[in-house]
Amino acid sequence: MDATAIGYALLGGVLIGVAASALLLINGRIAGVSGIAAGVVTPRRGDTAWRVAFLAGLLAGGALLALVQPHAFGRSPASHLVLGLAGFLVGVGTRLSNGCTSGHGVCGLARRSVRSLAATATFMACAAATVFVVAHLVPRLAP
Amino acid sequence: MKRLSAFACGVVFALGLGISGMTQPSKILAFLDIAGAWDPTLLFVMGGAVLVAGASFPRILRRDRAVLGDDFALPTRTAIDPRLLIGAALFGVGWGLSGYCPGPAIVSLATGSPAVIVFVLGLVIGLRTGAWLADMPPASDTRRPQRPATIPKGVFDVPPL
Numbered sequence: 526m527d528a529t530a531i532g533y534a535l536l537g538g539v540l541i542g543v544a545a546s547a548l549l550l551i552n553g554r555i556a557g558v559s560g561i562a563a564g565v566v567t568p569r570r571g572d573t574a575w576r577v578a579f580l581a582g583l584l585a586g587g588a589l590l591a592l593v594q595p596h597a598f599g600r601s602p603a604s605h606l607v608l609g610l611a612g613f614l615v616g617v618g619t620r621l622s623n624g625c626t627s628g629h630g631v632c633g634l635a636r637r638s639v640r641s642l643a644a645t646a647t648f649m650a651c652a653a654a655t656v657f658v659v660a661h662l663v664p665r666l667a668p
Numbered sequence: 669m670k671r672l673s674a675f676a677c678g679v680v681f682a683l684g685l686g687i688s689g690m691t692q693p694s695k696i697l698a699f700l701d702i703a704g705a706w707d708p709t710l711l712f713v714m715g716g717a718v719l720v721a722g723a724s725f726p727r728i729l730r731r732d733r734a735v736l737g738d739d740f741a742l743p744t745r746t747a748i749d750p751r752l753l754i755g756a757a758l759f760g761v762g763w764g765l766s767g768y769c770p771g772p773a774i775v776s777l778a779t780g781s782p783a784v785i786v787f788v789l790g791l792v793i794g795l796r797t798g799a800w801l802a803d804m805p806p807a808s809d810t811r812r813p814q815r816p817a818t819i820p821k822g823v824f825d826v827p828p829l
Contacts, residue, residue: 530689530709531709531712533687533688533689534688534689534709534710534711534712534713534716535688535712535713535715535716536687536688536716537683537684537685537686537687537688537689537690537713537716538684538688538712538713538714538715538716538717538718538719538720539684539716539717539719539720540680540681540683540684540687540688541681541684541685541688541713541716541717541720542684542716542717542718542719542720542721542724543680543684543720544677544678544680544681544684545677545681545717545720545721546720546721546724546725546728547673547676547677547680548673548674548677549724549725549728549729549734549740550724550728550731550734550735551673551677551734551735551736552670552673552674552677552734552736552738553733553734553736553738553739553740553741554674554734554738554741555741555742555743556677556681558681558769558770558771558774559770559795562770562774562791562792562795563795563798563799566792566795566796566799567795567796567799574670574671575670575671575674576674577671578670578671578672578674578675578678579674579675579677579678579681580678580774581675581678582674582675582676582677582678582679582680582681582682583678583679583681583682583771583774583775584678584682584774584775584777584778585675585678585679585682585778586678586679586680586681586682586683586685586686586775586778587682587686587691587774587775587776587777587778587779588778589679589682589683590682590683590686590691590775590778591778591779594686595779597686597687597689597691597692598686598691598692598776598779598781599691599692599693599694599695600693600694600781600783601693601694601766601767601768601783601787602693602694602697602767603693603765603766603767603783605782605783605786607765607766608765608766608768608783608786608787608790609786609787609789609790610762610765610790611761611762611763611765611766611768611787611790612762612766612768612773612786612787612788612789612790612791612792612793612794613762613790613791613793613794613797614758614759614761614762614765614790614794615758615759615762615763615766615768615769615770615773615790615791615794616762616790616791616792616793616794616795616796616797616798617755617758617794617795617797617798617801618754618755618756618757618758618759618760618761618762618794618798619755619759619770619794619795619798620755620794620795620797620798620799620801620802621751621752621754621755621758621798621801621802622751622752622753622754622755622756622759623743623745623752623755624743625759625769625770625771626714626763626769626770626771627681627769627770627771629756630714630718631714631717631718631721632721632725633743634718634721634722635718635721635722635724635725636725636742637722638743638746639746639748640743640745640746640747640748640752643748643752643753643756644752644753644755644756645756647752647753647756647757647760648756648757648759648760648763649700649760650760651756651757651758651759651760651761651764652700652760652761652763652764653700653701653702653760653764654760654764655700655760655761655763655764655765656697656700656701656702656764657701657702657703659764659765660697660701660703660704661703661704
């Protein structure tokens, strides 16, 4: 852990907080990416346009990053099969629990929601347990 | 105007994710690997975001409505129920398997990487499946229809002997 990395992490975190604050102040909406995406995947009349615009903004921001700072993107060590399964689990899980890292982890905690705190603690613990199994247990079982 | 501001918020949000390192699955996995070479840097991402949003949200919510005239659409659920905990657990497993949560995955789509496309396809199917599961009535409502309380006329209309 070096100071530069911490500086970038903090700066990025502040930008995420500013974006979430701006969406609440200007549009009156919560910047939870899984919830916004879910509203596009299973649309409801009259509540889709701002969601599509936000997701388009995410893509445009990603394109800008890919252009000026391609090192910002990394690869997942997981195979395509595992990535597809992981995406499915993330989709089902965030829909059942009504939020992900942004909805519960940032906006929910910012609203001091106990429900979001419970969700955040649960997904953090389960993610850490999964990494422990994949990184430390599985390699020992299959040499 | 609402679309333009949502778009701009999405751009800033994506830049925040990219600058902070959230679009690097290996960094996420190192952050989650408590038993290995733990990299706590990402604590500062969430810390910075929660600090800013935590300071601004209460002030913003003192307003009657949002700047562009909409009412604030805030989550209404407060229950810590099995659905919340099971969902969060499934999300955690998927996050730990891949190093992607929904925001960084969508931002990373811009690179055109097949791995990210596969993840987002899974994500879309998962969101649809989750919506379908969430719409199902709770288990207590799926019991077999009960017998009518009164015996329909005619069934036991045996003439008295």
